[in-house]
Amino acid sequence: MNIDSITSTLLQLDVELPSWAFGNSGTRFKVFAQPGVPRTPYEKIDDAAQVHRYTGSAPSVALHIPWDKVEDYAELRRHAEQRGVRLGTINANVFQDDDYRLGSVTNPDPLIRKKAVAHLLDCIDVMDQTGSRDLKLWFSDGTNYPGQDNIRARQDRLAEALHAVYARLGDDQRLILEYKLFEPAFYTMDVPDWGTSFAHCLELGERAKVCVDTGHHAPGTNIEFIVAFLLRAGKLGAFDFNSRFYADDDLMVGSADPFQLFRILHEVSQGDGFDPRTEVAFMLDQCHNIEPKIPGQIRSVMNVQEAAAKALLVDTDALQRMQNAGDVLGANAVLMDAYNTDVRPMLAEHRRNLGLDPDPMAAYAASGYAQQIVAERVGGSPAGWGA
Numbered sequence: 001m002n003i004d005s006i007t008s009t010l011l012q013l014d015v016e017l018p019s020w021a022f023g024n025s026g027t028r029f030k031v032f033a034q035p036g037v038p039r040t041p042y043e044k045i046d047d048a049a050q051v052h053r054y055t056g057s058a059p060s061v062a063l064h065i066p067w068d069k070v071e072d073y074a075e076l077r078r079h080a081e082q083r084g085v086r087l088g089t090i091n092a093n094v095f096q097d098d099d100y101r102l103g104s105v106t107n108p109d110p111l112i113r114k115k116a117v118a119h120l121l122d123c124i125d126v127m128d129q130t131g132s133r134d135l136k137l138w139f140s141d142g143t144n145y146p147g148q149d150n151i152r153a154r155q156d157r158l159a160e161a162l163h164a165v166y167a168r169l170g171d172d173q174r175l176i177l178e179y180k181l182f183e184p185a186f187y188t189m190d191v192p193d194w195g196t197s198f199a200h201c202l203e204l205g206e207r208a209k210v211c212v213d214t215g216h217h218a219p220g221t222n223i224e225f226i227v228a229f230l231l232r233a234g235k236l237g238a239f240d241f242n243s244r245f246y247a248d249d250d251l252m253v254g255s256a257d258p259f260q261l262f263r264i265l266h267e268v269s270q271g272d273g274f275d276p277r278t279e280v281a282f283m284l285d286q287c288h289n290i291e292p293k294i295p296g297q298i299r300s301v302m303n304v305q306e307a308a309a310k311a312l313l314v315d316t317d318a319l320q321r322m323q324n325a326g327d328v329l330g331a332n333a334v335l336m337d338a339y340n341t342d343v344r345p346m347l348a349e350h351r352r353n354l355g356l357d358p359d360p361m362a363a364y365a366a367s368g369y370a371q372q373i374v375a376e377r378v379g380g381s382p383a384g385w386g387a
């Protein structure tokens with residue numbers, strides 16, 4: 001194995017952090033407030049910068065508008081740069097207003113559709129100031145009951161809104177369309193699966209791509225197939241990484257099923273998705289409801305790195321030989337050899353070479369930052385889900 005080529009690919013693997021991972025979050029049953037969580041978007045960036053400091057692989061932060069609304073985005077951008085990170089994907093939010101009870105861009109009421117599209121266009125204004133490349137769209141739109149609305153008409157309204165947004169993008173900006181099987185709508189979602197997202201993106205053009213959120217599928221869905229298909233078609237724009245046992249659990253990536261993450265990243269590797277020129281954004285979309293948030297993000301970045309290192313360890317020449325020879329067991333063994341390799345010593349060495357602590361979790365714990373934010377951040381209203 002060529003360890004140098006593995007580590008040079010790992011060097012290029014940037015994992016984008018979600019600002020909302022640092023704020024308080026929970027389920028519809030309870031939000032457990034944690035002491036020391038950020039009170040402002042500025043403090044979320046400070047915390048994200050800690051994750052980058054100890055992993056060296058998380059140089060950008062995705063924002064969520066309006067949760068991360070500030071007066072001056074250029075100032076927020078400078079703040080990020082001073083902390084050694086940059087502002088990344090802008091996530092739009094057209095799901096939290098009372099107006100959106102029957103949908104946002106697919107709402108039967110044209111005035112509400114207009115309001116939703118106006119927000120999406122505002123998000124592009126924000127991107128112009130933050131220097132962000134990607135606008136990520138996730139729509140909670142859908143219906144709960146058969147007959148509630150016209151499924152085809154809702155697709156027409158969706159297409160119309162997407163066209164208006166796409167037309168406003170700058171030359172270097174992209175529209176990333178996320179899909180989700182169910183929730184909050186339970187009968188139909190207007191973008192329920194990768195096929196729907198893919199079809200709309202195809203119609204829009206080159207700069208419209210699909211986001212695969214690993215938690216947004218039916219149980220048993222073969223996500224690596226979707227990844228392989230989209231990469232082949234040049235339409236894989238981004239991942240929202242997280243883990244799930246049951247539904248959209250938003251747990252730490254690689255925790256519930258590290259083998260699935262390996263299989264997904266093997267397809268990324270096969271499709272040249274680790275090459276920055278392929279422009280696949282590797283984002284986390286997670287909430288840390290009961291565990292501390294900064295270490296939760298550090299652990300997640302490490303989980304992505306471990307699965308990526310294993311995927312890069314696959315002996316692709318041997319694999320192809322076995323596949324061509326129809327050697328079913330041989331081919332499977334090549335893949336499993338890579339998966340069963342303990343890559344942690346290699347990653348520790350990689351970090352040492354970068355001047356980082358080989359154990360990011362321990363280094364962060366020893367830094368005293370967790371105690372410092374508890375002492376300093378008293379009395380604010382934490383930002384994030386439910387803010």
Ligand code: AOS
Pocket residue numbers: 020064091138178180213240248285
């Ligand atoms: C919702 O289920 C999606 O995963 C979106 O990516 C959402 O925008 C994100 O969870 C934060 O709002």
Ligand code: ZN
Pocket residue numbers: 138178213240285
């Ligand atoms: Zn997501």
Ligand code: ZN
Pocket residue numbers: 213215216248285
């Ligand atoms: Zn989700």
